[in-house]
Amino acid sequence: MTRRTPDVAPVTWLGMPAFPANAKVQLANDRQRANLTHATRTIRAKRAAVVSEVDDWEQLRLAGAAIKDRTLRHLDTYLVEFEKKLKAAGATVHWARDAAEANQVVIDVTRAAGADEVVKVKSMATQEIELNEALEEAGIAAWETDLAELIVQLGHDSPSHILVPAIHRNRSEIREIFLTEMGRYGRAAPDDLTDDPGRLAEAARIHLREKFLRAKVAVSGANFAVAETGTLVVVESEGNGRMCLTLPETLITVVGIEKVLPTFADLEVFLKLLPRSSTGERMNPYTTMWTGAHGLDGPRDVHVVLVDNGRTNALADQFGRQVLRCIRCSACLNICPVYERVGGHAYGSVYPGPIGAVLTPQLRGHTEAIDASLPFASSLCGACFDVCPVRIEIPDLLVHLRRQVVDEHKRGGLGLERLAMGVLGEVMGNPHSLRAAQIASTLAGKLPIPGIGRKLPGPGASAWTTSRDLPMPAAETFTQWWRKRSDAPGTDEEPDR
Amino acid sequence: MSLFITCINDTMFPHTGRAVVSVLERLGCEVTVPANQTCCGQMFTNSGWFGEGVKSVRAFVRAFADAEVIVGPSGSCVGSVRHQHPMLADDAGDAGLRHEVDQIVARTRELSEFIVDDLGLVDVGAHFPHTVTFHPTCHSVRVAKVGDRPQQLLRAVDGITVVDLPHAEECCGFGGTFSVKNPDVSAAMGTDKVAHAVASGAEYVVAGDNSCLLHIGGLAHRTKAPIRTIHLAEILASTQDAPFMAGAAR
Known part of the structure; x- marks a missing residue:
């Protein structure tokens, strides 16, 4: 059977060499280094400017950390409450222990809806479980609709940043990708396409429009899941998320179990912390919240897949579990001098940079060479902690994980x-x-x-x-x-x- | 006060230790150097070898048990004592050691903290007629949290010109064993730091940590970059009567 979506290399991160070898390869890519330096410096300055406007920023950070810590201590309670509220609101709840179980749910629900394609909201959870490839193997085409994810998908590429997956590309590279690839998977880019950002966005908008209007099923992640009300929240910048979340009849949301918040009021803290830390904006352009299904208003068939996939490993480590506070803002990537020079692909995971170095080995363990090398992929400069909106002590976590790696490998190698x-x-x-x-x-x-x-x-x-x-x-x-x-x-x- | 010389200064940069003694005695301090001191143990801790690290914690506690104030010319080593020694004592499950560590941490100062806070001085009577730029090392700022005390001391030096270091707050890439476990990334970061130091137009890049300067200076020397490294203490020790002489110290 021929593929329906662009193939990607590497398909899987496992089996990669250790970080220092990957980093050496990436360091030699001069164009990527120039792109990354420019992009990270720009977004770093934007973040610093909007954070400095907030008088009680440190109190917000403390509140964010405290809310997340309380939630993690009682995660079982909040997850069951969330499930109960979702069901009462007409949603179907699925529990997935790992990537394979989560992917199977999405495949089954899509088939049951009679669809052979889905449109996707940008989502780290679905990247983590490698959903697109699982769907492709099941004969279902998954179309990324976030501009940067579209660039990555059409470029047969892998994301290299949590917030800006195509950060390693510049606009002339993007123009080339659009001109070469768009026509193979739908509406072609205009022949006179330039590398003007407005023209590039317009080409993406036209290419995606027919997919939005045609789709019967959408797949999203979620930034927050409110236990008290059963509400899911997606924040985004482009409006593609709003299209996916409202147009198709079936909506499947894949959520890591650590995304739950106890109450609706807790959102106040996080909706302030996230956009300023992430895009460097005071407020994100689109915030979509939905609570179950509402007849003909929006999707009629609403599914939520709650994914563990290693999170309970992290939860079991009393010091390590603070990594589950992470709200995927990317501030630590943007400030990191190591990330700035090597980019995201060297980290062997969809979670690169400092947060990836402390999250990936906790989700996957450290038997693979790449995973065992990640805690050492830092000079321990500490800039990541300073910018983290939920005060994850990344340098101390790196040292904590180095100790685990050393203890585990002491008898064999080393x-x-x-x-x-x-x-x-x-x-x-x-x-x-x-x-x-x-x-x-x-x-x-x-x-x-x-x-x-x-x-x-x-x-x-x-x-x-x-x-x-x-x-x-x-x-x-x-x-x-x-x-x-x-x-x-x-x-x-x-x-x- | 008791001088915590640090193992790297003791072995590789004794002239920095002599400069610390010179400036502190000039300011009227009675300097003692506990003979049985070794190291903060950071290299072990940060490499994941906690069992080896805690041996250094015990040695540190023994060496400085009677010290009134402990002063170290390194933000990184002082930061390790402050931040990691309590953690290592807890990790060893040794409440007695934790108690001793807490007492010692309260009496431990980085050099610029001691001069500015304990002695209440900013102008130490130094003379250094050169253009310098200051690199605020990561551990002095983010772990020891010395703030801008080193810059206050530098600006008060007679004859000095202090110019801004572009992207000063960025790590130089040393990172202890990071420099040998990830040598390519470390060198890439350091190369940028050297370029920024050269771009500042300074003759010297100054820091409060010789470990970072070993890395920056090693890269600059290899590439023949027109910049030299110097520890803050050596500038503070330099006077009209006894000026700093590059190369003569070794």
Whole structure:
């Protein structure tokens, strides 16, 4: 059977090499680096400007963290309440332990509706479960309707950012993709298409319009799920979401179980935190809320798929569970100096950047090379925590997960590192050992070779000296100097204080 | 006050330690250097080796048990004592150690904090007739939270010209073992930091952490970039009578 939607590579992230190898490949892509630097600096400045307008921003962050923490502690209660309210409002609720179960629900509901295609609202949950590929394999075409997701889908590409999936592309690349690909999957782009953003958006609008009007089934995610009322909330910028959420007869919403909020009033905090942190806007252009089905007004058949897919693993870790506070704003990606240079694809997951480095290993575990390397993909600079609207302590979480990886791999791999850390741990735990080791280092400092090293042997030293010089250790340590000075006569007079 | 020299300054940058002693004695402090000190243990902790890290915590607590005030010329090492030592003590399930750590943390200062807050000084009588730019290292700002105290001290130095560092708040890419576990990303970040330092027009890029300067200076030296690195303490130690002399310190 021929494919109906553009094929993608890589289809799956698993089996990828570890982060440092991926990063090296991405760093060599000069055009991508220029695109990312420009885009992240722009959005960073926008965020900083609108956040600085809010006097009680820190209180909002604290409130956001507190609401999420309370919800996570009583998640079972709130989820059951949410299910009850949804059912009372005429929706059908499905529970999915993993990606395969969630995908099967969407396939079954779509088939039951007699449809062989769906239109999609931008959604991280459906990217996470790789829904589009599962639907394609079941003979169902999934059409992305968010502009950036459309660019990624038509480009046979993978998202590289949570909020701006095509952030690694510039507008001339987008023009090329539209000209080449649009006609193969629907209405073609006009031949005289330029790289003017207005013209590009117009081409996407015309291409998508026939899909919106034709679709019988829509698939969305949700930003928030209110337990008290059974209400789902989607915030977006383009209006494509509003089309998907109101036009088709059947609406299937795939929601991670951590998206639930206890009360409608809690939205006040999050609808302030999210747009300012995310797009750098005071308010997002479209906020759609719906509570079950309402006869002929909007979709008649409303389904909600509540997905675990590893979230309860994170929930079981008392320190690690704060990652489930995340509202997918992307502020940590935009501020991250590592993300800015390597982009999203190096992280081997739809969740890149700092949040991906702490979320992915908790959702998937760390047996794969890529997942075990993610907690180390950070200089621990801490900029991510400063911008996180729900105060996720990403640097401490990275260290927490590094410890888990080390504990898990200690006995198998990590031979050299285990040796080095073991020896150094003893040295630093014992001043006499340290002084003895320093005698060795000062001997190196006394060698008659130039004072700055260039190509040094050994795994750690050669990784350092590939691009940087390393000074030789000093010929006399500070403590050696201090002891000589203290022992010398005439230097022990009492200073004034 | 008791000097927490830090292992990297002790072994690689003894001239920074001598500069700290020089400036603090000039300001009238009685400097002691507890002989049995080792290291903050951050390298172990941040690499995921908590069991090895807590050995350094115990050594630190023993070494500085009697210290009145503990002063370290590194935002990163002081930040580690403040932020990670309590965590490591808890992780070890050792309430006694946690109690000792809490007492010691309350008495631990980064160099600029000690001068500005404890001594109540901004002008330390230094003279440094050069153009410099200041890199606020991530751990000094975001973990130790020293604020703008280093800049206050720098601006009060006689003869100095302080110019802005573009994108100053961005990480230089050192990151401890990050620099060898992710050497390509680390070097890419550092290369940008060197470019920004050169673009500032300064002769020296100044910081309160020699570990970051080791990385920035190593990249600058390899690429022959026209910028030198210097620790804040060496500028504060420099006077009309005893000026800083590049290269002479080693």
